[in-house]
Amino acid sequence: MSEQSRLEIWKTYKIYIGGQFPRTESGRSYAVKNAAGKTIANVCQSSRKDVRDAVSAARAAWGGWSNRSGFNRGQILYRIAEMLEGRKKQIKDELIAQGYTSAVATREINLSIDRLIYYAGWCDKYQSLFSSVNPVASAHYNFSVPEPMGVVGLLAPQKAPLLGVISLMAPCIAGGNTCLILANQEQPLAAVSFAEVLNSSDVPGGVVNILTGYQEELTDWICAHLDVNAVVCYEQGELDWQKMQEKGASHVKRMFRWPATQLYAQGGQSPYLIMDLQEIKTTWHPVQTIAGSGGAY
């Protein structure tokens, strides 16, 4: 049978929760169209219950992920980049199908891979940079270290369908957090394919959860979820930032809005973004001071 006459197998785009690829529990979907207006895929229109499930999965994965060594997290981020490199063509095709030129799509993917590498390298370094030993004036050893915040909600921007996801995800998980990502609503295909990359990259299930769906429907549920410690989005008109913050205020959620202008620029990657999603923990312990170490007891 010639390639011409062969009937192509279409891909089912599903969501990614706890290392599995379920359909939305709601059974709903919406059509993703190409520039010409032709439907190229039906993706899940996730519900608040999918948000709930994703948060549960992220919480369950958090203990193990945050406990991994920085070195190990770095290895895994690097592995994601390696796997993405191998899936370049598929994701490029999806981007092109959604209206990107070949050159723009290539740049998007290359920047994404390089950004992963950038953060892979940070995994075991930001702690040294942002920790301190504090010279308290009593007989105590006192040090402050960054610790991951926990479960983070990430709202992908309505541009940069892959780079947007990775720019949010990489600093988040590099720092030991787990997350759920709401993909670019109109152009979610790259995000779903990226989930397949994650699934084959040694990333433990639940560390990253990716939902597709309507931003307007799900944002409030994410911001108001009591078990989501922080929410990050990019500056973009579609989001009601004030309302999001009001929702977050109900339980002192950490809310961040990163400048969208930086997405493609050098400033779009920084250890300070890792630090946005870190808490500082300070620990005290007494120091014995006895004869021989300079004093008498």
Add this chain to the structure above:
Amino acid sequence: MAKKKKWDYSPAPESKQPAAISRRYELFINGKWQQPTSGSYFSSINPATEEKLSEIAAANEADVNKAVQSARLAYEKYWKKITPAERGKYIFRIARIMQERARELAVTETMDGGKPIRESRDFDIPTAANHFFYYAGWADKLDFAFPNKKASALGVAGQITPWNFPLLMAAWKIAPALATGNTVVLKPAETTSLTTLKLAEIIQEADLPPGVVNIITGAGQTGALLTKHMDINKIAFTGSTEVGKIIQRTLAGSQKKLTLELGGKGANIIFEDAPIDQAVEGVINGIFFNQGHVCCAGSRLYVQESIAKIFIKKLKDRIGTLLVGDPLDKNTDIGAINSAQQLKTIQSYIKIGKAEGASFYESDCALPKKGYFCRPSLFTNVAQSNRIAQEEIFGPVLCILTFRTDDEVIEKANNSPYGLSAGVWTDKGSRIFNISKRIRAGVIWANSYNLFDPTSPFGGYKESGFGREGGLQGLQPYVQLS
């Protein structure tokens, strides 16, 4: 413990005279003492005697506007323009004058807030002065604090402080704000404004340019006006989680930066291999320091079951030696509850605890006839499900729970919306590192409790707030990085 003959300490009251409290205090705006637009004043009461100490100006919207305006002007006109080194020298001056006027400040703090003179003299005032001294040195070294970034001031900082450590919290707020080049409008808690107003005198004495620091007094409404003001770049609040949430909501959608230091329900965990007698002391210090009016108080005690009996016995004996009474007496361990309202809150929690079936124990000490006092007390037979184990009481009331394994106690300690502080007592180093890592709280005291230092960042996880005060990390909330 058996009693034979008593040796009681004679009264050793500190003189009130050094306090030199004025009959009336105005608002400190633009370097001058200004009458409130409303012309109205409220009284500040000594909670130990219920006597009026002074009357204090109530700032309304016009006054808030005036204060913010003067802070903005001072920022543009003076503070932005002087060199960081000069800025630092002003802050050093403040620290030195605070040290010189330490006794006055200590006596005032004790009379105004009810805390024992030993604490205001040995902790609040020196620590506050040290905080200024610490941040003064940062003013011209900010380039070293943020690698690869340029730090610049935000502009005008609006700050709201609580009543439990009035002067110290003012220092925690003002010192880093000034060091990073911001100007300040600060509102102290209405029951304890006096030392903050004396700090304004000190700032005046230090010759700071007018408007760099403005102190406006008033109730919660004044603070709300401050948080809503459009020309403020930064809000820093220390107080209840309830009000913190309101402020976070108020600021939603605005460009204002925010730090919140809110409530807590600190877990203090005692393992069977702990240094028991020092742990008892740590628990006592953890819950009865400052009458328990401490957001990081170790109010949830977790004792490993194998030592619970002896530990509780020792605690009860130790509580019996705490001296409750006149805060000005140098021997007083537990002074007055800050206000009638707070006393009522504490008493209602004691009632709730009893109703929930927990066993109540309190010291049998006599209480002064006048003033707001509360005996140090503890509840045993408490479960996670009891309200007294979940909610912040903010008084000298300890809840004691028991546990069996490391995993269990970690889970229980984290089983709270708060995450400010925790204590871990064990002889095993590897356990300390494990527990202190897995407890979701901003400050962990291992084999110690309730220690503070200007160099040590303080602040919470979860509903205990965000941002840090103190140390290198305490600079970040007051700068923008580029």
Add this chain to the structure above:
Amino acid sequence: MAGKKPAFNIQILNHSTVEQTGVEERAIRFTKRSIKGASKMQGLHMVLSMIDLTTLEGKDTPGKVNQLCIKARHLHDHIPGLPSVAAICVYPSMVSVAKKALQGSTIKVASVATAFPSGQSSLRIKLADTRFAVEEGADEVDMVISRGKFHAGEYAYVFDEIAAVKEACGKARLKVILETGELGTLDQVKKASTIAIAAGADFIKTSTGKIQPAATMPVTLVMLETIRDHFYKTGKKVGMKPAGGISKSKLALHYLVMVKETLGDAWLDKQLFRFGASSLANDVLMQVAKETLGHYQSPNYFSID
């Protein structure tokens, strides 16, 4: 004591962890107590009554010991109503001299023994030393523990030795000197205190006065806490004697605060608390005189013996 010596049980040394910084913080807290007015006077009187007036020198003579005993009986006769000190503490060879000089008074004679101060001799000699002191008339025996054996981990030896000396004391009360300045850490102080108490000590005592550091508040606090643990467990009260380095009345009062707040008022009694000191008495007397007469004093007005 039905003549049966107690046996060593290693389990008494479980749970002996001490956090040094915490002990020091607590000790400092006692010094923050302000002792004024009537409580100061009461306290100073108590201090005087708890002093073991001490001379432990190679050059001690009957003449010197006699003079010290006269001092003990006549602390400062210009001020009426003063208590006498609790005891005179001397070497065994001086016990009979002191005993005679103190006849008719309530002042006890305490003797150091057991190859004081190093304790580096055989058990046989130590027991002979003890019996000699008791036969000479000592009411109290201040023994030293074998620190060498203690550091070598021979806790049973240390224990048995104390028990044997206790037996040799007969009716004399036994104070066990730990020589904390040679023990190294507060954990060791607690361990040694526990052994001494379990072996039958009537008092535990910090130091010989021959080693620095001698008594400190943190060390004493750990010993008091060990006494408290024993009291909790058995209901029996063991006494405490810090010795060496306490020469000022203010510091002595802070020790009393520490005793009161750790063990309770019951221990504020010479039966259960002593100061081993030589120059403390005069400083207390100067303070008492100042409180009584209203002006500051000169040492020239207080006899030195």
